[in-house]
Amino acid sequence: MSKPTVAIVGRPNVGKSTIFNRIVGERISIVEDVPGVTRDRIYSSAEWLSYQFNIIDTGGIEIEGGQDQIVVQMREQAELAIAEADVIIFMVEAKTGITAADQEVSKILFKSKKPVVLAVNKVDNLKAMDDIYEFYSLGFGEPFPISGAHGTGLGDLLDEAAKHFPNEGEEEYDEDVIRISLIGRPNVGKSSLINALLGEERVIVSPVAGTTRDAIDTPLQRDGQRFVLIDTAGMRKRGKVYEKTEKYSVLRALKAIERSDVVLVTINGEEGIIEQDKKIAGYAHEAGRGIIIVVNKWDAVEKDERTMNEFVKEIRDQFRFLDYAPILFVSAQTKQRVHTLLPKVKDVADQHALRIPTHVLNDIIVDAVSMTPPPTDKGKRLKINYGTQVSVKPPTFILFVNDPELMHFSYERYIQNRIRAAFPFEGTPLRIFVRQKS
Ligand code: GDP
Numbered sequence: 001m002s003k004p005t006v007a008i009v010g011r012p013n014v015g016k017s018t019i020f021n022r023i024v025g026e027r028i029s030i031v032e033d034v035p036g037v038t039r040d041r042i043y044s045s046a047e048w049l050s051y052q053f054n055i056i057d058t059g060g061i062e063i064e065g066g067q068d069q070i071v072v073q074m075r076e077q078a079e080l081a082i083a084e085a086d087v088i089i090f091m092v093e094a095k096t097g098i099t100a101a102d103q104e105v106s107k108i109l110f111k112s113k114k115p116v117v118l119a120v121n122k123v124d125n126l127k128a129m130d131d132i133y134e135f136y137s138l139g140f141g142e143p144f145p146i147s148g149a150h151g152t153g154l155g156d157l158l159d160e161a162a163k164h165f166p167n168e169g170e171e172e173y174d175e176d177v178i179r180i181s182l183i184g185r186p187n188v189g190k191s192s193l194i195n196a197l198l199g200e201e202r203v204i205v206s207p208v209a210g211t212t213r214d215a216i217d218t219p220l221q222r223d224g225q226r227f228v229l230i231d232t233a234g235m236r237k238r239g240k241v242y243e244k245t246e247k248y249s250v251l252r253a254l255k256a257i258e259r260s261d262v263v264l265v266t267i268n269g270e271e272g273i274i275e276q277d278k279k280i281a282g283y284a285h286e287a288g289r290g291i292i293i294v295v296n297k298w299d300a301v302e303k304d305e306r307t308m309n310e311f312v313k314e315i316r317d318q319f320r321f322l323d324y325a326p327i328l329f330v331s332a333q334t335k336q337r338v339h340t341l342l343p344k345v346k347d348v349a350d351q352h353a354l355r356i357p358t359h360v361l362n363d364i365i366v367d368a369v370s371m372t373p374p375p376t377d378k379g380k381r382l383k384i385n386y387g388t389q390v391s392v393k394p395p396t397f398i399l400f401v402n403d404p405e406l407m408h409f410s411y412e413r414y415i416q417n418r419i420r421a422a423f424p425f426e427g428t429p430l431r432i433f434v435r436q437k438s
Pocket residue numbers: 010011012013014015016017018019031032033035036059121122123124146147148149150
């Protein structure tokens with residue numbers, strides 16, 4: 001189930017990132033007195049009262065054209081918000097009043113027919129309230145006064161935004177449909193791989209688009225198993241200025257990861273692994289998705305009998321946290337091994353949804369403990385009383401112990417390895433929580 005998305009649009013310096021931080025609840029983007037300063041984080045999940053949503057600070061996506069072309073920047077940001085968000089917070093500021101750029105953006109937002117909530121920031125005191133009435137003329141109804149400096153007004157603003165959230169509670173796809181996304185840097189060959197997958201003879205592409213949101217997903221079927229490729233349209237349609245920015249591609253990836261069961265982390269075999277590959281893979285890992293590492297463009301790599309092993313070694317070195325992920329070497333261009341992708345996705349999805357019976361789990365734990373007893377700490381020894389698997393996707397376990405403080409990372413890792421020795425859980429991260437119970 002995907003969460004609603006809220007995007008903040010507005011001129012540089014009206015306080016978008018300040019408000020973004022307030023809503024997200026951590027100072028994850030950098031606020032400075034310099035307008036248009038680049039920020040690290042522009043997309044985050046957020047919670048407000050009972051609402052859960054994702055939020056985008058479109059100001060954090062620097063669009064080519066630069067400072068002197070504020071209107072161009074804002075137009076692109078507005079387009080992006082329209083494409084990505086369920087609700088748009090259009091932010092202006094009390095101090096400066098309505099500017100030409102504000103008017104330009106309001107025209108674009110108006111035409112889109114997306115729900116827009118108008119926020120007037122920097123209303124730091126009662127006197128500033130006098131300034132908000134002129135904003136009615138923008139045509140978005142009641143302006144909501146807020147102050148990023150004091151954190152006031154956000155509740156009313158978000159209540160208003162939440163009125164426009166799509167109805168929750170509906171799963172997008174049936175439980176047995178495996179949701180797949182391909183993520184990776186631009187040009188690694190994601191679109192080519194999707195086309196290669198869809199071009200496979202034995203893949204039946206269903207003509208029904210099955211999503212409730214703007215993203216256009218592609219359902220397909222193979223050997224009776226239903227899959228859906230998440231958000232392929234976003235990858236195929238090209239040309240918008242903001243789509244060429246790196247931040248946008250990360251945002252796309254995050255959204256796709258969130259909606260997927262299995263993520264294909266795609267790497268360009270010709271170029272090897274770079275830092276951004278790790279970042280993207282890290283998100284998929286943290287999100288607890290099934291993961292397959294796909295090395296594409298293998299046709300273009302000069303190789304001898306050692307090349308593949310060396311590449312595997314490099315991947316294992318660089319992605320230590322993904323030691324559970326299978327690696328496939330493919331070529332979208334020659335179709336080499338492309339036919340192995342969906343069967344591997346199916347395997348990983350099965351592992352991701354695997355449940356170990358409690359008694360089997362506890363046999364594993366008892367054996368593990370007798371082979372290597374837990375170390376002692378200040379004379380006290382950890383005792384694992386029992387374990388149970390509490391959920392799937394990803395498989396999540398709780399270990400009940402005499403004192404959680406005594407559980408060290410390395411021993412937890414050891415238990416995890418023992419579980420994997422019995423049940424490989426290939427392609428899926430495992431989560432282990434330790435709770436007190438004697
Ligand atoms: P952005 O470019 O729209 O993301 O704006 P920023 O969040 O970077 O804020 C621009 C400047 O406005 C910073 O100096 C903030 O400290 C300041 N600012 C943000 N919110 C408020 C507010 O509510 N009141 C006042 N007085 N200043 C604010």
